[in-house]
Structure formats: C-alpha cells, structure tokens
Amino acid sequence: MNKTLKGKRISKAEVLQPKILNVPVAKLVKTVVGRTVESVTSKGKWLFVKLQPRYFLLINLGMGAELLYLTPKLKEPEKVQFRLTFSDKSRVAVRFWWFGYVHLVAEKDLSAHKMTSALGLEPTGADFTIGSFSKLLRGRKTTVKAFVLDQKNVAGIGNVYAQDILFRARLHPNRKVQTLSETEVKALFNAIKTVLNDSIGLGGLAYEVDFYGRKGKFDESKFLVGYKTGKACPECGTRIEKIKTGSTASYICPKCQVWASES
Amino acid sequence: MNKTLKGKRISKAEVLQPKILNVPVAKLVKTVVGRTVESVTSKGKWLFVKLQPRYFLLINLGMGAELLYLTPKLKEPEKVQFRLTFSDKSRVAVRFWWFGYVHLVAEKDLSAHKMTSALGLEPTGADFTIGSFSKLLRGRKTTVKAFVLDQKNVAGIGNVYAQDILFRARLHPNRKVQTLSETEVKALFNAIKTVLNDSIGLGGLAYEVDFYGRKGKFDESKFLVGYKTGKACPECGTRIEKIKTGSTASYICPKCQVWASES
DNA sequence: TAATCTAACAACGA
DNA sequence: CTCGTTGTTAGATT
Numbered sequence: 001m002n003k004t005l006k007g008k009r010i011s012k013a014e015v016l017q018p019k020i021l022n023v024p025v026a027k028l029v030k031t032v033v034g035r036t037v038e039s040v041t042s043k044g045k046w047l048f049v050k051l052q053p054r055y056f057l058l059i060n061l062g063m064g065a066e067l068l069y070l071t072p073k074l075k076e077p078e079k080v081q082f083r084l085t086f087s088d089k090s091r092v093a094v095r096f097w098w099f100g101y102v103h104l105v106a107e108k109d110l111s112a113h114k115m116t117s118a119l120g121l122e123p124t125g126a127d128f129t130i131g132s133f134s135k136l137l138r139g140r141k142t143t144v145k146a147f148v149l150d151q152k153n154v155a156g157i158g159n160v161y162a163q164d165i166l167f168r169a170r171l172h173p174n175r176k177v178q179t180l181s182e183t184e185v186k187a188l189f190n191a192i193k194t195v196l197n198d199s200i201g202l203g204g205l206a207y208e209v210d211f212y213g214r215k216g217k218f219d220e221s222k223f224l225v226g227y228k229t230g231k232a233c234p235e236c237g238t239r240i241e242k243i244k245t246g247s248t249a250s251y252i253c254p255k256c257q258v259w260a261s262e263s
Numbered sequence: 264m265n266k267t268l269k270g271k272r273i274s275k276a277e278v279l280q281p282k283i284l285n286v287p288v289a290k291l292v293k294t295v296v297g298r299t300v301e302s303v304t305s306k307g308k309w310l311f312v313k314l315q316p317r318y319f320l321l322i323n324l325g326m327g328a329e330l331l332y333l334t335p336k337l338k339e340p341e342k343v344q345f346r347l348t349f350s351d352k353s354r355v356a357v358r359f360w361w362f363g364y365v366h367l368v369a370e371k372d373l374s375a376h377k378m379t380s381a382l383g384l385e386p387t388g389a390d391f392t393i394g395s396f397s398k399l400l401r402g403r404k405t406t407v408k409a410f411v412l413d414q415k416n417v418a419g420i421g422n423v424y425a426q427d428i429l430f431r432a433r434l435h436p437n438r439k440v441q442t443l444s445e446t447e448v449k450a451l452f453n454a455i456k457t458v459l460n461d462s463i464g465l466g467g468l469a470y471e472v473d474f475y476g477r478k479g480k481f482d483e484s485k486f487l488v489g490y491k492t493g494k495a496c497p498e499c500g501t502r503i504e505k506i507k508t509g510s511t512a513s514y515i516c517p518k519c520q521v522w523a524s525e526s
Numbered sequence: 527t528a529a530t531c532t533a534a535c536a537a538c539g540a
Numbered sequence: 541c542t543c544g545t546t547g548t549t550a551g552a553t554t
Binding site (some may be wrong): 040060061095099100101115141151249 | 527528529530531537538
C-alpha cells in the first residue's frame with residue numbers, strides 16, 4: 001500500500017456508511033480531497049495513512065475487512081463502506097465485514113486519538129523484546145488470554161491467532177499471568193512472534209485478501225488447535241476442546257494446556 | 264470554620280500520616296506555612312480551604328472524621344493525622360476514623376483535581392432542582408441505591424443518609440433508575456433534600472462532632488428505617504430488613520419499598 | 527468466526 | 541462509614 005499509494009493525490013472521497021467515521025461526512029470529504037498520500041504504515045489492526053499536509057486517515061480493520069486497490073482486473077466487492085479516488089483515476093475501496101473505523105485526525109491531534117495512542121507493543125517491531133514484554137506482565141492480575149487479546153499490551157493479536165499462540169506456549173487461556181514462570185513468559189513471547197510471522201510470511205489468513213486481491217495461504221491446515229474441535233492434538237493426540245473464556249471462544253488441548261487449579 | 268479561620272496565618276503544619284497527602288510532606292509544609300486562610304467552603308464530603316496566595320487545601324472527610332478547633336477546653340483526640348497551627352497560637356486538628364485525604368492543589372490546578380472536579384450537584388445548592396436532578400437520571404442503567412451514593416451525581420450522600428432517603432421515596436434500593444416514574448423521581452428529589460436538611464438542622468449525626476466539639480442531634484431516634492433491623496416500619500408496622508445491595512448494606516421496609524420484578 | 531467502546535459491578539487496597 | 545484502580549462482564553454497534 002505504501003509503495004502503491006505514495007504520492008497520489010486524492011480527488012474524491014465517498015462515504016457509503018457514515019457510522020464508520022469520527023467526523024461528519026462533509027468534513028472528511030472536504031479535508032482529504034486535494035491532499036496527497038505521504039505514507040502508509042500500520043500498528044496492530046490500524047492503518048495510518050499520512051496525508052500531506054498535516055492529516056492522518058486512521059483505518060481500523062475491525063472484525064475483518066478488505067482494503068482493495070481497484071483495477072480493471074480487481075472489481076469492487078459489494079457493500080463497500082468507503083472509497084477513495086486519486087487524480088490518476090486509480091481507486092481504493094474499503095469493505096468491513098462487520099465493524100471498522102475510518103477516522104480523520106489532524107497530525108497535531110494524533111497523540112490525542114485514544115484508540116491508536118493506547119496501542120501496545122508492535123510484535124514485529126524492534127522494541128518487542130523479551131524485556132519489554134516481561135515488563136508488561138508485571139503485577140497484572142488478568143488471564144493470559146485476556147492479556148494477549150488486549151491491544152494495549154501487544155497490538156495486533158486477534159482471537160484467530162491467540163489460539164495457536166497459547167498452544168505453542170503450552171498455556172491454558174485462563175492461566176493468571178502472575179503465575180507464569182520465566183520459561184513460560186519466554187515461550188509465550190516466542191509463540192507470539194512465531195504465529196504472527198508465519199501468517200505474514202504466507203500472506204495472511206486464507207479467508208482474507210491483500211491490497212491486490214490475493215488470498216493468504218495461512219489456512220486451517222496450518223492451525224495447530226484453533227477451530228479444530230474434536231481433532232487430535234498435534235503433540236499428544238488428545239481431542240481438542242472448544243471452551244468459553246470470557247467473551248471469546250478458545251480451542252485447547254486439555255492435556256498440553258493444563259490450568260493448574262491454584263493458578 | 265469559615266468565620267473562625269478566615270484571615271489566620273498558618274505558622275506550622277504537621278503531617279502525622281503522610282498517606283493522606285497527594286504531595287510529599289515537605290512540599291505541603293513548605294507551601295502552606297506563611298499562607299493565610301481566605302475562606303473555607305464545602306462541596307459534598309470535601310472541604311475547600313482557600314489559602315492566600317493561590318492555593319487550596321482540599322480535605323475529604325472519608326468514612327467519618329473529626330476536624331477540631333483546639334482550645335484549652337477542647338483537647339486534641341488520639342491518632343490525629345494532620346495539624347495546623349496559626350500565628351495566633353490557635354490550632355486545628357484533623358482525625359480520620361478510617362481513610363481521608365488532605366490534598367494540596369494550586370489554584371490554577373483546581374479544575375484538574377479529579378476527585379473534586381467530578382463532584383455532582385450540591386443538594387443544598389441553588390442548582391439542585393428537580394430539572395437538573397431528572398436530567399442526571401436519563402439513560403442510566405444503574406440502581407437507585409448506587410445512583411444516590413455516587414458522588415458524581417449528587418455530592419454528599421453517604422450510606423447512612425441513603426437509607427431514609429430511599430424509604431421516604433418508597434423506593435427499593437435495587438430499583439433501576441430508568442424505571443422511575445416522574446412522581447417517583449420527584450419523591451426521591453424531595454427525600455434527598457429532606458433527609459440532608461434534617462441532619463444539618465440538628466447539627467449532624469449524633470456520633471459526629473462539629474468544629475467546636477459539639478455532638479450532633481440527628482440520632483437513631485430520628486432514623487425511619489436505617490439500622491433498625493427487626494423494628495417496625497413507621498408507616499405500616501412491617502419488620503425492617505437488612506439486605507445486601509452491591510457492596511453496601513440497606514435497611515428497608517419490604518412492604519413499603521417493593522422491588523417490582525420487572526424493574 | 528471476528529473487534530471495540532461504554533457502563534456497571536466486584537474485588538482489593540489504602 | 542469512602543474512594544481509586546483494575547479487571548470482568550453485558551450490551552451495543554454498521
């Protein structure tokens with residue numbers, strides 16, 4: 001996205017669903033039209049489209065979204081919520097599967113934008129180290145599942161990825177983070193990097209497409225326990241169980257991921 | 264307090280329990296010594312001691328406290344946490360029964376002081392009207408007991424007063440505020456004013472003393488249902504019950520204060 | 527299946 | 541008898 005969009009000038013902005021915005025439609029349209037894309041970066045589930053001069057479009061992918069660079073080959077899907085057209089006639093469409101945000105924020109107000117400024121460590125970033133990660137866990141009384149899903153800790157882990165992260169670390173979702181040994185913290189840290197990098201290396205999840213419409217290759221055959229209810233654990237053969245953990249579902253091997261009663 | 268302390272110059276400040284402060288002991292002592300009391304006002308359970316120039320001492324009475332003007336006749340009690348001496352040798356002692364705060368805030372930072380700036384309506388103030396009170400209830404999903412105890416709604420109602428306020432309004436503590444009729448809202452509004460003014464008129468609760476050591480006259484004989492477990496309801500004779508409501512205890516007449524199952 | 531905000535609530539500490 | 545913090549949960553959202 002960064003390479004493709006950099007330098008393009010926005011000539012048109014269409015908001016098909018105003019509820020995705022943090023400002024009135026007219027304000028967004030008036031502000032972005034005429035501005036130029038300086039860069040596109042990301043943190044967790046957020047995209048930062050930096051506009052010149054002095055604005056950001058912040059896009060949250062919510063519970064799944066398609067962000068597509070439209071070409072004669074790549075047709076626009078149904079139910080698009082947002083569309084940008086550039087002065088060279090190229091277009092980008094945004095389609096949220098359920099919920100998602102497109103927020104307009106002035107550069108000077110970026111640090112006041114709560115949803116993005118509260119984001120935690122970027123797991124692919126240089127500051128995601130065993131040291132910075134361990135520090136986050138200190139004194140916390142929550143469970144390891146709630147911890148990894150909380151974007152204020154590590155940004156970008158969704159429920160899909162949480163499943164195999166916890167399995168690889170051999171941790172039960174309901175384990176209290178306070179009870180983790182140093183070895184377990186390291187295993188969790190490494191599992192986060194492994195699972196996310198595996199997905200990135202394969203172009204993302206198979207039910208998602210990238211900016212150019214290409215499907216990812218991280219499909220169910222790569223999952224270890226996630227969404228495998230009743231299947232055999234790849235480690236010990238025990239049947240995988242689906243359990244309720246807080247408001248999310250968890251898939252676990254009841255033998256490999258033991259939740260000691262005291263923890 | 265306002266009349267007695269106005270114009271006095273602080274010559275000494277002693278902090279016997281540093282945990283009551285929001286600043287280091289040295290900072291408080293250095294700041295208040297030499298300053299003069301301009302006025303003493305109150306809002307809810309907070310006292311605002313305005314110092315000249317440009318400072319406030321904010322005192323939260325917590326779960327009961329004695330704030331005493333010490334004279335040869337009025338000796339200082341045990342376990343005082345804070346003491347001020349004025350240049351005319353007069354003294355004030357503060358003793359918290361459980362917890363309480365003495366906060367030092369510069370005048371320009373007063374609006375940034377969260378505990379006092381979040382306080383709701385002052386029930387003895389001119390802005391405590393049926394209109395402003397009704398507005399507070401709108402769209403709230405909480406219970407009437409939790410609502411009246413929350414200092415962000417109406418400042419100054421503690422659990423002692425909440426008992427008879429709810430009885431006078433004939434409301435069960437667990438009633439959802441959303442289900443209150445206009446008549447019930449009015450009854451609640453009037454009950455708050457009645458109960459608090461009754462206590463103020465009698466110099467406060469009998470287990471408290473004022474600035475000059477005088478006991479209040481609002482004793483258990485004036486309570487209608489509060490702390491009267493097993494006694495007869497003054498309205499219908501039914502035995503008063505003690506029930507658990509959230510984290511606080513409530514004393515109710517189970518006949519007069521019905522909690523309709525749908526509300 | 528998936529994400530986030532908000533309000534209310536519970537447990538805990540000071 | 542109080543209050544703040546933290547975490548949990550239910551409800552709502554397109």
